[in-house]
Amino acid sequence: GPEIVAGPGAEPECFAPWSADTTYMQWPAKEGPFKIAIVNGFVGNTWRIQMIKTAKAYAEDPAIKDKIAEFKVVSTGTDAPAQLGAIEDFINQGYDAIVTIAVAPDGFDRVIRLADKNNVVLVPFDNVLDTDAVMQVNEDQLAMGRTWAEFVMKELAAAGVSEGKILEVRGLPGNSVDRDRSIGINEVIAADGGKWEMVSVVGNWDDGTTQKVVADAIAVHGQFAAIVGQGGSNGVIQALKDAGHPWVPVAGESENGFRKAIAQYKDDGLKGISIGQSPGLVAVAMKAAISALEGNPMPQLISVPLPVADYTTLEDGKNFWSDLPDNFFTVNEFPPCGVNISGPAIMAKDESDLN
Amino acid sequence: MTSTPIVDLSGVSKSYAGIRALEAVDFAAQRGSVHAILGENGAGKSTLIKIIAGVVSPDAGEMRLAGKPVRFANPSAANAQGVVCMFQELSLIPDLSVADNISISDPPRRFGLIDHRAQLVRAEALLARVRCEDVDPRTMVRDLSLSRRQMVEIAKALGRHPQVLILDEATSALTARDVQTVYDLLGQLKGEGVTTLFISHRMHEVETLCDRLSVFRNGRHIETFAKGERTDGEIVRLMIGRDVTAKYPPKPPQQLRPSVLSVDGLAWETALKGVSLTLGKGEILGIGGLDGQGQKDLLLALFGVLKGVRGRADIGGRGLPGSPVEAKSGHPRVALIPEDRKTEGLMLPLSIADNLVTAAFDRITRGGIIDAARLEAAVQDGIARLQIKVGNPKDPVRTLSGGNQQKVVIAKWLMTDPDIILMNDPTRGIDIGTKQEIFRMMRDLADGGKSILFYSSDYAELIGCADRVLVLYDGQVVRELEGPAITEEAIIGASLNLGTAA
Amino acid sequence: MRVAREDKPLMIALGFTLVILAVGTGYTLTTNGTAPLLQPTYLLQQLQIGSFLGICAAGLMVVILTGHIDLSIPATLTGAAMIGTAIGGPTAIPAALAFGLCVGLLNGAGVAILRVPSMIFTLGMDTVLRGVTVAQTGGFAPQDQATPLMLALAKDRFLGIPLALYVWAGVSIVVAFLLARTSFGRAVYAIGTRERAAYLSGIRTRPVIVGAFVASSVCAALAGALLAGYSAKAYQGMGNAYLLPAIAAVVLGGTNVLGGSGRYVGTLIGVILIVLLNSVLSIMQMPEALRQIIYGTVIIVMLLIYGRGDRETGQ
Amino acid sequence: MLRLVNQNRGFAGAVSLFVVLFVIYNILHPRGFSSAVLVQNANESVAIAFVAMAQTVPVLMRGLDLSVGAVMTLSACVASYLLTGSGLDISLGILATLAVGTAFGLLNGLIVVYGRLQPIIATLATGAVAIGLALLLRPLPGGDVDGDLGWAMTNTVWDFADTYGLADGGEAWWLAPFANIPVPLILLIGVALLVWLPFKRTVTGRTIYAIGSAEGAAYVSGLPINRAKLAAFTLAGFFSACAGLYLALQTSTGNADTVQAGAYTLNSIAAVVLGGTALAGGIGGAIASIVGALILRVISFYFRILDIEPLLQPLIEGLVLLIAVSIGAWRTFSVKNRLELFR
Numbered sequence A: 001g002p003e004i005v006a007g008p009g010a011e012p013e014c015f016a017p018w019s020a021d022t023t024y025m026q027w028p029a030k031e032g033p034f035k036i037a038i039v040n041g042f043v044g045n046t047w048r049i050q051m052i053k054t055a056k057a058y059a060e061d062p063a064i065k066d067k068i069a070e071f072k073v074v075s076t077g078t079d080a081p082a083q084l085g086a087i088e089d090f091i092n093q094g095y096d097a098i099v100t101i102a103v104a105p106d107g108f109d110r111v112i113r114l115a116d117k118n119n120v121v122l123v124p125f126d127n128v129l130d131t132d133a134v135m136q137v138n139e140d141q142l143a144m145g146r147t148w149a150e151f152v153m154k155e156l157a158a159a160g161v162s163e164g165k166i167l168e169v170r171g172l173p174g175n176s177v178d179r180d181r182s183i184g185i186n187e188v189i190a191a192d193g194g195k196w197e198m199v200s201v202v203g204n205w206d207d208g209t210t211q212k213v214v215a216d217a218i219a220v221h222g223q224f225a226a227i228v229g230q231g232g233s234n235g236v237i238q239a240l241k242d243a244g245h246p247w248v249p250v251a252g253e254s255e256n257g258f259r260k261a262i263a264q265y266k267d268d269g270l271k272g273i274s275i276g277q278s279p280g281l282v283a284v285a286m287k288a289a290i291s292a293l294e295g296n297p298m299p300q301l302i303s304v305p306l307p308v309a310d311y312t313t314l315e316d317g318k319n320f321w322s323d324l325p326d327n328f329f330t331v332n333e334f335p336p337c338g339v340n341i342s343g344p345a346i347m348a349k350d351e352s353d354l355n
Numbered sequence B: 001m002t003s004t005p006i007v008d009l010s011g012v013s014k015s016y017a018g019i020r021a022l023e024a025v026d027f028a029a030q031r032g033s034v035h036a037i038l039g040e041n042g043a044g045k046s047t048l049i050k051i052i053a054g055v056v057s058p059d060a061g062e063m064r065l066a067g068k069p070v071r072f073a074n075p076s077a078a079n080a081q082g083v084v085c086m087f088q089e090l091s092l093i094p095d096l097s098v099a100d101n102i103s104i105s106d107p108p109r110r111f112g113l114i115d116h117r118a119q120l121v122r123a124e125a126l127l128a129r130v131r132c133e134d135v136d137p138r139t140m141v142r143d144l145s146l147s148r149r150q151m152v153e154i155a156k157a158l159g160r161h162p163q164v165l166i167l168d169e170a171t172s173a174l175t176a177r178d179v180q181t182v183y184d185l186l187g188q189l190k191g192e193g194v195t196t197l198f199i200s201h202r203m204h205e206v207e208t209l210c211d212r213l214s215v216f217r218n219g220r221h222i223e224t225f226a227k228g229e230r231t232d233g234e235i236v237r238l239m240i241g242r243d244v245t246a247k248y249p250p251k252p253p254q255q256l257r258p259s260v261l262s263v264d265g266l267a268w269e270t271a272l273k274g275v276s277l278t279l280g281k282g283e284i285l286g287i288g289g290l291d292g293q294g295q296k297d298l299l300l301a302l303f304g305v306l307k308g309v310r311g312r313a314d315i316g317g318r319g320l321p322g323s324p325v326e327a328k329s330g331h332p333r334v335a336l337i338p339e340d341r342k343t344e345g346l347m348l349p350l351s352i353a354d355n356l357v358t359a360a361f362d363r364i365t366r367g368g369i370i371d372a373a374r375l376e377a378a379v380q381d382g383i384a385r386l387q388i389k390v391g392n393p394k395d396p397v398r399t400l401s402g403g404n405q406q407k408v409v410i411a412k413w414l415m416t417d418p419d420i421i422l423m424n425d426p427t428r429g430i431d432i433g434t435k436q437e438i439f440r441m442m443r444d445l446a447d448g449g450k451s452i453l454f455y456s457s458d459y460a461e462l463i464g465c466a467d468r469v470l471v472l473y474d475g476q477v478v479r480e481l482e483g484p485a486i487t488e489e490a491i492i493g494a495s496l497n498l499g500t501a502a
Numbered sequence C: 001m002r003v004a005r006e007d008k009p010l011m012i013a014l015g016f017t018l019v020i021l022a023v024g025t026g027y028t029l030t031t032n033g034t035a036p037l038l039q040p041t042y043l044l045q046q047l048q049i050g051s052f053l054g055i056c057a058a059g060l061m062v063v064i065l066t067g068h069i070d071l072s073i074p075a076t077l078t079g080a081a082m083i084g085t086a087i088g089g090p091t092a093i094p095a096a097l098a099f100g101l102c103v104g105l106l107n108g109a110g111v112a113i114l115r116v117p118s119m120i121f122t123l124g125m126d127t128v129l130r131g132v133t134v135a136q137t138g139g140f141a142p143q144d145q146a147t148p149l150m151l152a153l154a155k156d157r158f159l160g161i162p163l164a165l166y167v168w169a170g171v172s173i174v175v176a177f178l179l180a181r182t183s184f185g186r187a188v189y190a191i192g193t194r195e196r197a198a199y200l201s202g203i204r205t206r207p208v209i210v211g212a213f214v215a216s217s218v219c220a221a222l223a224g225a226l227l228a229g230y231s232a233k234a235y236q237g238m239g240n241a242y243l244l245p246a247i248a249a250v251v252l253g254g255t256n257v258l259g260g261s262g263r264y265v266g267t268l269i270g271v272i273l274i275v276l277l278n279s280v281l282s283i284m285q286m287p288e289a290l291r292q293i294i295y296g297t298v299i300i301v302m303l304l305i306y307g308r309g310d311r312e313t314g315q
Numbered sequence D: 001m002l003r004l005v006n007q008n009r010g011f012a013g014a015v016s017l018f019v020v021l022f023v024i025y026n027i028l029h030p031r032g033f034s035s036a037v038l039v040q041n042a043n044e045s046v047a048i049a050f051v052a053m054a055q056t057v058p059v060l061m062r063g064l065d066l067s068v069g070a071v072m073t074l075s076a077c078v079a080s081y082l083l084t085g086s087g088l089d090i091s092l093g094i095l096a097t098l099a100v101g102t103a104f105g106l107l108n109g110l111i112v113v114y115g116r117l118q119p120i121i122a123t124l125a126t127g128a129v130a131i132g133l134a135l136l137l138r139p140l141p142g143g144d145v146d147g148d149l150g151w152a153m154t155n156t157v158w159d160f161a162d163t164y165g166l167a168d169g170g171e172a173w174w175l176a177p178f179a180n181i182p183v184p185l186i187l188l189i190g191v192a193l194l195v196w197l198p199f200k201r202t203v204t205g206r207t208i209y210a211i212g213s214a215e216g217a218a219y220v221s222g223l224p225i226n227r228a229k230l231a232a233f234t235l236a237g238f239f240s241a242c243a244g245l246y247l248a249l250q251t252s253t254g255n256a257d258t259v260q261a262g263a264y265t266l267n268s269i270a271a272v273v274l275g276g277t278a279l280a281g282g283i284g285g286a287i288a289s290i291v292g293a294l295i296l297r298v299i300s301f302y303f304r305i306l307d308i309e310p311l312l313q314p315l316i317e318g319l320v321l322l323i324a325v326s327i328g329a330w331r332t333f334s335v336k337n338r339l340e341l342f343r
């Protein structure tokens, strides 16, 4: 297993420690090239598909290609035993690092112990674990939730609205990012002086599902003062449009369609904020795994900054593309890490091939 | 005959959803007797014994066993008191072995768990008692023929040490040899003081076996008397309320008939080993032989159910039909009255009307759409043609008595206006009166130019009804009998394949 | 006599529907002082949402009547929507339906010809189709926007009534007619009651079973096309919410899950009941946990009141 | 022997299929045929195997239990509260977990028997109730399952002894023959041997088969129909609880995962069929369903060994399942009497 060591770690501009208290870990250096596996859980949305494509493209990146001897991706669905089994199997197969999005924040004790026993580097990212025993890569989910809610409260206050129903669209139940974002959102709104009634629906981070549940919620509840949603933001917009719901402040992720809509309707009341989890996190996690295998000291919790954009900062061709389809996450690259695979490049190019 | 009756019912009534099955019945049976219960289909015989055996509970009345009032909540309560029943519909579990079935509810145990070895030993002993040493107790019941199953059922009943043994048409599929075994057994049991209640529509069995007879009609107990007190004619009149003069309609003189169906060297798996026969127009051709000699397979082959049948066939210039659909819509049209009406002939929960038309949708539809008027007419026609006793044609066919259910099966097929009718033991479980009607109808059909291939496990029927009889043995026709040559000796002799001498 | 017995589930389901409306209205009256549940516009809108379920249930009922089940409805619905939107243009809906037809034929062949139990064959089919949708979404970011016709069918109104309801009504009329007035329908009931006897009656059992599966898949595909219109796009997992409620609706409507009996009106009422139950639970903002508990309890209580399923005693 | 194979053809086929798949997997695996691989495989398979056993019992009497996955989830959520503290606490917690699942199964049985409902629809509804209860218990995943226990139960016998300092920390000579056997396998086989096989040899167990084969005949034969139905659902509840218990041990948490519950229920049916148990009832057994579950699992093992496009994996998994269940179809074509198709 890794040793707890003193910082600083390697490439701090890429592998930024979460906070000042973040510990550092170091694994015994190994000879490359390495065998690396990605164990994804859920496969049901665009984000995960973009993530898998980014991972495969990044594995071919000249900067790391030679360091990888074998690269495998499996998606196990949301079944915990299947995911744990896949991780353990890769450990048994002698893989050096396993990058994973966990289907639940707990329950990985056993595979962590096994990974340590076999000096395998296990790197959860995106939906990370509630533990400090492994190296993890993520954006700050709690902060994401808070920022969304603060933005919405600020816009509502600016519009002079101080009461009403706020719709929260949640992600896949049971996952850590869904939980943390929701905590952040509700904390801020509860602390606000306004008279808010929260209505919450489950959109599974997916446009279609989100569109359906938001439409149903509008049908049942009439009008909302604002909407705060996790992935699936295109669906929120579509549902508002379809229902003829007036434009209200909306917080969401970084889908191109969502950003397009904000840019288009900001003057009609769609005061939007777009903070996306980046599918490119997978590349950061892969890079971190390799760096750890090479024996570098690494922060236990690697922080990737929140890519915040709102109606005041959106710029066509820069952080969204009005001529490209809705259906990809705009934020994908992370230049400080040399992750330069952009959203349009990985997702939109096939589409243009098609048409 | 004055000792306390072993079974004594008084004032017992039962109705099913408005249908009176039994009405104020008083009935008693003496210890150590073999007591026949007679009556036409739907008379209430099965209902009576179901009450005695704890399967259904009566609406009114009471029952005494050896003088003590009893009321059985379920069959196991009855079993516990020595009342054991072999039902008209078998009570074996097809997916369990013979040994499992014989000891089904009270198996030998070791350490509290079922002892398979002891079960086997027990099964072997009981099978030996019913002279079925050929049945391996480890075979699954589903792999046995109907007649073997009935024997296993008897073995199972014996194993329960009955005081009162009830056989509800338990011998309907048995062949001569097994029937003899049953006779002997009942004799033995009688010696041991066991009472047997015996239901059968086969009068000769009743005559040989029983000491006393009780006749039921329309849910009422009509009369009980000792064997020999009444003539056959009188008994039949008691049962059906009228005289039955001749059981079988007269046969027409022997004649040359143009062939409508002929097969040559028909072979299939191990069951058929080269059957050749010709069926003439307007002919009733009987098929006899011991149970399981390929008769049923022959009928299925002619109806297009079997695959891989070899040999030549000529049915109106064509070969064997490839499926029942082809069979019924070909030219000539073929119909099959199947072996088991409950699972093959009818859809029990569906209405009588729905059942009547299932083989002849084209008669009730125009362009695939049902025409209400034609439907109504077809149903009325079917009911009238066979004089089926129904309340409302919309009632489930399940509510009819066995005989009337059988009539529904026949009526359903007559609705397709078939030219060739294959009948698989069509009178199994049918009362004398109805049988007579069926034979009458068969002859009328034949006279009207239809041809009938008729398998029966009852030799008397073949003798009384068929123009010609073929006896099958081991998948082959071993004997053809015609006219006066159709005698019981000839059929039995050929069935056992005792040489070719007449 | 018989009519009464068959009508009993219908009356009870209707009664429950009224109870649900009353409870929901009582709630909204006391909390908000409004009664949206009794407003035609609200009800129509709920029925519009219910039409997807209704169409799935109509097809599923035919399969259930034959004594089978179709567990591939979710993926068939999703797949059809994805194919339809990917192809786009005027052929989108025909393409979706053609996809349904193919799935139905495959299911039918597996069940009627290979004789794999439908429970497992359609489950396998569902897994395969799910795989197809994953591959499809990921392989080459396909077009997934609903076509104008899909949008119109799902959302527009004619004479104040959503078009989706006309579609549902059309499907209902076809299915009810098929079941009650055609030899296909008779054959469906016969097969569901006892396939062996149906076969020996010279009924073409295989084509009828295949037909039933086609009915189910085509209905699911149609629902998929409409739902894509309603959601403006096709997406993975969009059919997931339609299987169990469809089974429940069919059974609550008095159809025997094991086949052979049931009337189409029952299914219709069953769907309405489930849709209203769901919307009342949403209005009451019932948390998911309680929702599930209430949902399950209502089904059990209703079935207990039906008091069907007489004990089998053989004979 | 030949008779046994013939009478259990489905089962024999399933065992051969599993053996072939499993052996090839081990050959392809860099560390094939090692106890580490076996431990991993066993861990991944135990929960679904238990759920498959659970499903078998109602299926044998021709009823489906659509609540098995939900009861598993509910039990896991219960366990996530109770599997902590002193040895006594934990033992009581295990018993309580099993009791909850078993009681829920009994409730299913009571509803089916006394409410006279079709099992499939009754359990569809009670399954929703179970999930609801699980969500009440665990709105968010969490829990605090004893770590040592989790480790000990998900490893080899040696690790078990080592964790608890039994048998000289696992080094005792008499432990050596078993030292490398995965504990989960022992649990699974132990439950099958100690609960299922004896149960099958009781009249109640036999009655379950009889009901599936011919309920009417079972009734008139004086078999205890109601007791058997109650027992079947209760046993299903018990096996589901075993699955839930293991799931909690394995993940050290409880998670009211509706999707997972649904997937386990459906997969349990697939496992039952793959094992050769007839959905029409009367034929098959819980051991066979364990094999069915193992087949389901081993298929997905291959994705980690072979290089298969991740986005095609679900499709391939489905196709393999479909093909596996269709293999039995050769029998259909070799049937010479078409009536045999309709039993």
Ligand SMILES: Nc1ncnc2c1ncn2[C@@H]1O[C@H](COP(=O)(O)OP(=O)(O)OP(=O)(O)O)[C@@H](O)[C@H]1O
Binding pocket: B016, B017, B019, B020, B021, B039, B040, B041, B042, B043, B044, B045, B046, B047, B048, B088, B398, B399, B400, B401, B402, B403, B404, B429, B431, C315
């Ligand atoms: N389960 C039932 N539901 C409704 N009616 C029934 C039921 N069982 C029997 N009956 C009716 O009760 C009457 C008596 O039937 P029962 O079976 O006792 O006649 P049976 O004398 O045994 O006739 P068979 O010789 O045909 O066997 C018949 O009219 C029959 O239709």
Ligand SMILES: Nc1ncnc2c1ncn2[C@@H]1O[C@H](COP(=O)(O)OP(=O)(O)OP(=O)(O)O)[C@@H](O)[C@H]1O
Binding pocket: B096, B097, B100, B116, B117, B120, B138, D008, D196, D197, D200, D284, D285, D286, D287, D288
């Ligand atoms: N010694 C035996 N002799 C005859 N038949 C046996 C014997 N042992 C078992 N059988 C029959 O074989 C069938 C099933 O066998 P058994 O009880 O051994 O269960 P199994 O099939 O091995 O286990 P499971 O069903 O749990 O997979 C039963 O019908 C039983 O009667």
Ligand SMILES: O[C@@H]1[C@@H](O)[C@H](O)OC[C@H]1O
Binding pocket: A045, A047, A048, A126, A127, A177, A205, A230, A231, A253, A277
């Ligand atoms: O982090 C989330 C990711 O796990 C999911 O797949 O898509 C949406 C993201 O917000």
Ligand SMILES: [Mg+2]
Binding pocket: B045, B046, B047, B088, B402
């Ligand atoms: Mg009778």
Ligand SMILES: [Mg+2]
Binding pocket: D008, D011, D284, D285, D288
């Ligand atoms: Mg077995």
